[in-house]
Amino acid sequence: MHLLQQIIFILCAGAAIGIFTKKVVEVRRNILLGRDEDLTDQSGKRWRNVLLLAFGQKKMFKRPLPAVLHFFVYAGFVLINIEVLEILIDGIFGTERIFQAPLGTFYNVVIGFFEILAVLTLVAVIVFLIRRNILKVKRLSMHELDGFPKRDANTILYIEIVLMCMLLLMNAMEGAIQLKEGVGDGFLISRLIAPIFIGLSLDTLNIIKHTCWWGHILGIFAFLNYLPYSKHFHILLAFPNAFYTRLTPQGKMANMPEVQNEVLYMMQPELAPPTTDAAPVQHRFGAKDVMDLSWKNLLDAYSCTECGRCTSVCPANITGKKLSPRKIMMDTRDRLEEVGENINKNKSFVEDGKSLVHDYISVEELRACTTCQACVEACPVGIEPLSIINQLRRYLIMEESNAPQEWNLMSSNIENNMAPWKFSPDDRDKWANEMEPSA
Amino acid sequence: MIKTMAEFAANNEMPEVLFWVGCAGSFDQRAQRITKAFATILTKVGVSFAILGKEEMCTGDPARRAGNEFLFQMMAYNNIQTLNGYGIKKIVTICPHCFNIFTNEYPELGGKYEVMHHSTFLQQLINEGRVRIKEGGAFKGKKITYHDSCYLGRANGIFEAPREVLKALDAELVEMKRCGSNGMCCGAGGAQMFKEEEAGTTRINFERAEEAIETGAKIIAANCPYCTTMLTDGVKSKEKEDDVKVMDIAELIAASLED
Numbered sequence: 001m002h003l004l005q006q007i008i009f010i011l012c013a014g015a016a017i018g019i020f021t022k023k024v025v026e027v028r029r030n031i032l033l034g035r036d037e038d039l040t041d042q043s044g045k046r047w048r049n050v051l052l053l054a055f056g057q058k059k060m061f062k063r064p065l066p067a068v069l070h071f072f073v074y075a076g077f078v079l080i081n082i083e084v085l086e087i088l089i090d091g092i093f094g095t096e097r098i099f100q101a102p103l104g105t106f107y108n109v110v111i112g113f114f115e116i117l118a119v120l121t122l123v124a125v126i127v128f129l130i131r132r133n134i135l136k137v138k139r140l141s142m143h144e145l146d147g148f149p150k151r152d153a154n155t156i157l158y159i160e161i162v163l164m165c166m167l168l169l170m171n172a173m174e175g176a177i178q179l180k181e182g183v184g185d186g187f188l189i190s191r192l193i194a195p196i197f198i199g200l201s202l203d204t205l206n207i208i209k210h211t212c213w214w215g216h217i218l219g220i221f222a223f224l225n226y227l228p229y230s231k232h233f234h235i236l237l238a239f240p241n242a243f244y245t246r247l248t249p250q251g252k253m254a255n256m257p258e259v260q261n262e263v264l265y266m267m268q269p270e271l272a273p274p275t276t277d278a279a280p281v282q283h284r285f286g287a288k289d290v291m292d293l294s295w296k297n298l299l300d301a302y303s304c305t306e307c308g309r310c311t312s313v314c315p316a317n318i319t320g321k322k323l324s325p326r327k328i329m330m331d332t333r334d335r336l337e338e339v340g341e342n343i344n345k346n347k348s349f350v351e352d353g354k355s356l357v358h359d360y361i362s363v364e365e366l367r368a369c370t371t372c373q374a375c376v377e378a379c380p381v382g383i384e385p386l387s388i389i390n391q392l393r394r395y396l397i398m399e400e401s402n403a404p405q406e407w408n409l410m411s412s413n414i415e416n417n418m419a420p421w422k423f424s425p426d427d428r429d430k431w432a433n434e435m436e437p438s439a
Numbered sequence: 440m441i442k443t444m445a446e447f448a449a450n451n452e453m454p455e456v457l458f459w460v461g462c463a464g465s466f467d468q469r470a471q472r473i474t475k476a477f478a479t480i481l482t483k484v485g486v487s488f489a490i491l492g493k494e495e496m497c498t499g500d501p502a503r504r505a506g507n508e509f510l511f512q513m514m515a516y517n518n519i520q521t522l523n524g525y526g527i528k529k530i531v532t533i534c535p536h537c538f539n540i541f542t543n544e545y546p547e548l549g550g551k552y553e554v555m556h557h558s559t560f561l562q563q564l565i566n567e568g569r570v571r572i573k574e575g576g577a578f579k580g581k582k583i584t585y586h587d588s589c590y591l592g593r594a595n596g597i598f599e600a601p602r603e604v605l606k607a608l609d610a611e612l613v614e615m616k617r618c619g620s621n622g623m624c625c626g627a628g629g630a631q632m633f634k635e636e637e638a639g640t641t642r643i644n645f646e647r648a649e650e651a652i653e654t655g656a657k658i659i660a661a662n663c664p665y666c667t668t669m670l671t672d673g674v675k676s677k678e679k680e681d682d683v684k685v686m687d688i689a690e691l692i693a694a695s696l697e698d
Contacts, residue, residue, distance in 0.1 A: 251589075260548060262512070377593050411510055414497045414499070421466055
């Protein structure tokens, strides 16, 4: 009987990890569809960001209430994993609470601590459900979340409730058994509910306990495999994303060396780098589709948990424009997944007549951006919606010549009058002549 | 008289600093007042400075942000040629967009200078005792709120210098809810200055001006010619232009200089 359970467990664990790995490999392949960008410099600063942004959740604390609640769930997730380790070992070797004997009485302290975390997680998750579905906090109930994103968010919260309840119930059964056998009184929190079950027979208690054990671990396996399809993937990707996040000032826009060289060829050919036979593949200017973006933009898209902090501080969005930085990230991920499916089906990407710009992100959205970087500043995990917006705008102007008339005027003024307005360059220092002579 | 770099070079002289005026500061009537105020301060305290005059060109910021990289690279190339040609080492500018481009984007194109925004420059002049504020100036005890421009604040992390300058005025500094790294844009960045806003429920500058007016401040202090224009329009839309003035910190200092 035990052996059969062990075999079933190992099969389930193997399948869960196998399917998860397959999907992760696919996600990695999708991310690497993006253009190369070397982000491995200054590793000291990068590790610091992992510690501060990902582990320390520094930016979350700009909004204290959700930050504290989120910290409960996060701590619960990280620490309860230690218990999952025990469950894995127990499941594989048919042992029961393998850590109990070596840890002695300290074991109960640890489990008690996990139970506190489990309760805090439950409280936080319930508040999150209330914020989403009853209070309808604006950034969590905008139309761009209609359909799957909303269901996704709630599903995760429900799964977390089920997982935590299973854990507590399992421990409560253990407590009830201990009470019945007179060998103890269970663990810190679950002992409070253990006496309720004392009327049940030992067999029933054991069955419930094992059902909870199985429910908890199978739930975790299912959760693991749901992650790559969900916004909740951030619990893993927040860490690499914080590592690779920008270290330069937010105001710095990425240079386009190919255009820089083009201008050099024109102005001072002797200074321009020589063209070699091994010239790099000519990209299009800017980005039309996900493959034209940097791999970091694509990692950003998978790391986004759709919290909407970016959108809630976007001046365009606040004043009713169509632009929403969160939607930029969601669209990028959706399109990338679509491209990934296309590759899965056809071995390599087969043109599908669609692109990120136009089909997912409209020109109107892109035009509304003031490049104020509030979205970048707001993101707790170092995502840069602005980087994507800038690249799509470059494509629109340089490849499609798609600009509003006023921008065309601005450009021709800059070209002809060296200023974005139609003034004579001769008048540039007119103000100086108007200064009082004493000055 | 304000001398150009060409005039300095003709005499084989080098000014302490090049004053990069920027297009708004050169041509826009409202922004010209900021330019004049800053030039007045420099002259009064005896900072030797030059302007490029007719040789100055748009840095290419609005072109780059709109997506026109070719035009940006052309402008950058020409400006860097001019600046390097004169051997410029130090630049001060009243425009955060120019400041950002010089600081972050010209270096990899060959234009490496020590660049300062005028708020940092003014703070230094005050700290060094070169700029002295008169006792009981016009702004003493007045409520002033400070609007962080995106390209000085979030873009480059300069939040304190302009506030320090305002403190020298002995005014009462009141913060808006969205300030510092959470400051809200005036709506002009990313080449929005040069086009109509996209359709929405209100304008960004109206929203921001409303927030500034709500602080009860009589003066909205800005550090960017675009912000100044946008916020002035925003204040007008609330019909508060008689009660609330939008002024650049250079104008505030120029009006408070010791005689």
